Amino acid sequence: MKKTAHIIVFGNEKGGSGKSTTAMHTAIALLRMGYRVGTIDLDARQGTLTRYLKKRFDYITRNNESLPSPAHMSIERSRHESVRQNNDEEEAFLLMALDELNRVSDFIVIDTPGTDSFLSRLAHSYADTLVTPMNDSFIDLDLLADIDMKHYEIKGSSIYSSMVNTQRKKKKARDGTGIEWIVMRNRMTHLNTNNNKVIADLLDTISKRANFRLAPGFGERVVFKELFLKGLTLLDLKEDQDGGLTLSQISARQEVRNLIVEIAPETAKGYAKPPSGKTKNVA
Ligand SMILES: Nc1ncnc2c1ncn2[C@@H]1O[C@H](COP(=O)(O)OP(=O)(O)OP(=O)(O)O)[C@@H](O)[C@H]1O
Ligand SMILES: [Mg+2]
Numbered sequence: 001m002k003k004t005a006h007i008i009v010f011g012n013e014k015g016g017s018g019k020s021t022t023a024m025h026t027a028i029a030l031l032r033m034g035y036r037v038g039t040i041d042l043d044a045r046q047g048t049l050t051r052y053l054k055k056r057f058d059y060i061t062r063n064n065e066s067l068p069s070p071a072h073m074s075i076e077r078s079r080h081e082s083v084r085q086n087n088d089e090e091e092a093f094l095l096m097a098l099d100e101l102n103r104v105s106d107f108i109v110i111d112t113p114g115t116d117s118f119l120s121r122l123a124h125s126y127a128d129t130l131v132t133p134m135n136d137s138f139i140d141l142d143l144l145a146d147i148d149m150k151h152y153e154i155k156g157s158s159i160y161s162s163m164v165n166t167q168r169k170k171k172k173a174r175d176g177t178g179i180e181w182i183v184m185r186n187r188m189t190h191l192n193t194n195n196n197k198v199i200a201d202l203l204d205t206i207s208k209r210a211n212f213r214l215a216p217g218f219g220e221r222v223v224f225k226e227l228f229l230k231g232l233t234l235l236d237l238k239e240d241q242d243g244g245l246t247l248s249q250i251s252a253r254q255e256v257r258n259l260i261v262e263i264a265p266e267t268a269k270g271y272a273k274p275p276s277g278k279t280k281n282v283a
Contacts, residue, residue: 004106133183187218
């Protein structure tokens with residue numbers, strides 16, 4: 001079957017940087033824009049995206065309220081004796097999931113684990129768009145490049161950016177297309193402005209070298225944790241409910257909207273158009 005869905009992979013090899021949170025917000029935002037969305041959780045051990053959606057279904061049942069939700073699949077790591085057998089089986093499962101979701105989706109959102117694995121690498125090689133959330137610190141910069149922290153100089157590629165490069169080549173060889181790589185800063189605080197400036201400058205230099213684009217990120221906000229527990233996203237909150245939105249929630253929602261515009265602009269070039277007559281607003 002011809003692939004028509006646009007695949008967005010959320011990846012990096014650092015735990016806890018916001019992949020699952022951003023993947024969920026992206027999926028719900030696209031649904032609310034009128035697109036059909038499928039999701040795949042490749043981090044079945046932690047299963048954050050799967051648990052997030054489970055909480056959403058519980059919320060829907062409890063409140064008898066209809067909320068847009070994606071068609072979801074979760075892929076377990078294989079546990080055979082031989083690595084070859086594991087890889088073959090995992091590849092078969094991923095291709096099957098992509099094929100199934102491709103039939104019913106304009107976008108397929110894939111959440112990957114915060115560690116290197118065959119399945120994660122393979123998923124990267126199918127990404128039309130790769131989104132890498134990174135915590136806003138020097139420590140996370142070495143995810144993107146090998147940096148001499150004493151002189152703030154870039155010495156070479158990082159393990160992760162080399163891996164992305166390899167998957168870009170694989171994708172190019174397979175279907176002739178590239179991966180659009182977007183890096184977003186997450187959990188930004190506005191405390192240390194000097195550090196922020198150095199990080200921003202370094203990121204700018206690394207982006208040209210590693211060939212990614214910087215997208216607007218999210219601030220550090222407790223609301224993300226609260227929403228996870230309810231199975232909701234910022235885009236599900238209503239102005240006229242529970243006393244309205246707080247200023248922090250309104251700012252956070254705007255940050256999500258800004259990111260979505262970068263990841264999947266409404267003017268998306270022909271790969272997926274929202275069905276006519278449906279809302280095109282992100283919320
Ligand atoms: N902008 C933010 N502000 C505050 N908390 C956040 C923010 N983004 C994510 N978090 C919280 O940080 C934790 C880790 O986020 P998340 O699970 O999305 O990261 P991850 O990259 O998927 O982690 P892993 O690599 O373990 O899969 C969660 O508790 C989440 O609610
Ligand atoms: Mg996760």
